[in-house]
Amino acid sequence: MTRPALSFEFFPPKSLPQSFRLWDCVTALAPLAPDFVSVTYGAGGTTRKLTHEAVQAIGAQTGLDVAAHLTCVEASRDETLGIAEEYRKAGVDRIVALRGDPPKGAGRFVARPDGFSGSVDLVEALAGRGFDVTVGAYPEKHPDAADHSADIEHLKRKLDAGADTAITQFFFEAETFFRFRDACEKAGIDAPIIPGILPVENWAGTRRFAEACGTSIPQVVADAFETAERDGGADLLATALATELCDDLLSGGVEHLHFYTLNKPDLTRDVCHALGLTPGVSLQNVA
Numbered sequence: 001m002t003r004p005a006l007s008f009e010f011f012p013p014k015s016l017p018q019s020f021r022l023w024d025c026v027t028a029l030a031p032l033a034p035d036f037v038s039v040t041y042g043a044g045g046t047t048r049k050l051t052h053e054a055v056q057a058i059g060a061q062t063g064l065d066v067a068a069h070l071t072c073v074e075a076s077r078d079e080t081l082g083i084a085e086e087y088r089k090a091g092v093d094r095i096v097a098l099r100g101d102p103p104k105g106a107g108r109f110v111a112r113p114d115g116f117s118g119s120v121d122l123v124e125a126l127a128g129r130g131f132d133v134t135v136g137a138y139p140e141k142h143p144d145a146a147d148h149s150a151d152i153e154h155l156k157r158k159l160d161a162g163a164d165t166a167i168t169q170f171f172f173e174a175e176t177f178f179r180f181r182d183a184c185e186k187a188g189i190d191a192p193i194i195p196g197i198l199p200v201e202n203w204a205g206t207r208r209f210a211e212a213c214g215t216s217i218p219q220v221v222a223d224a225f226e227t228a229e230r231d232g233g234a235d236l237l238a239t240a241l242a243t244e245l246c247d248d249l250l251s252g253g254v255e256h257l258h259f260y261t262l263n264k265p266d267l268t269r270d271v272c273h274a275l276g277l278t279p280g281v282s283l284q285n286v287a
């Protein structure tokens, strides 16, 4: 088995203690030589400046390839493209382009008359300007989608508009990803689809997040976390489950794993180590 590519997702810090936490996370994971790392953009476009600063600082201090997330919520086309051009000036040409969600409590996404109509429109503009564009994908269907095939058709439109690759929402079972990958292939999608892995840091938070984004939780996983939390073994369980998931994905031909780190390095690092991915050691060497 060849060494899979890795990428790590961070969120921008909103306070000095959070800045230290992000930095600890970046320095703990950088030795795993990720293909790239990415920095999210706050819901409703709330972290424009913070995302930019985090992207620049990580790139300048570590030399890692950094992707900036960008949404088209609450901004005009000119503002959104202005942000992208600022990234280019800073040497960043990889963008995770998303429609985004409106600020909490604001209901569904409504495009501004002077803004991008949605992700397809945004992707087209960014790809046309030479950016390397990644988009979001939803193995269990986005809550806004009418059904699975409409969702996959929409993903195809984003890729046909010029996106290079897609990263998925998190999921718990490898079979979920494989079914989605097969359906995408059947729909004529040949771009790489990278599974998004969420090592469970906090069970209650993960359950809420899963419900909001339509990720199903197998009963056996829910039961196991209830017991592990009671017995103080939640981290161990999270590491074991995420390692098994990644192992199944790699056995099924996946070549890149994207980790949602939540700016906490331990679980992600432990999962990578359990997979044999340690600094300077590849699966090729341990197989």
Ligand code: FAD
Pocket (backbone or CB within 6 Å): 039, 040, 041, 042, 043, 044, 045, 069, 070, 071, 096, 097, 098, 099, 100, 101, 118, 119, 120, 135, 136, 137, 138, 142, 144, 145, 146, 150, 151, 154, 155, 167, 168, 169, 196
């Ligand atoms: P889209 O794929 O454009 O739309 C979502 C769904 O709605 C589609 O799957 C499709 O079924 C339906 N839909 C939308 N438009 C149409 C249309 N014209 N015709 C038919 N169907 C349509 N959010 C943030 O705020 N900041 C981030 O940094 C961030 N990073 C993310 C990273 C990843 C890898 C993922 C998977 C999600 C991320 N999100 C982020 C969440 C994302 O913004 C939300 O899921 C949002 O609701 C959808 O954005 P999208 O670009 O995937 O939307």
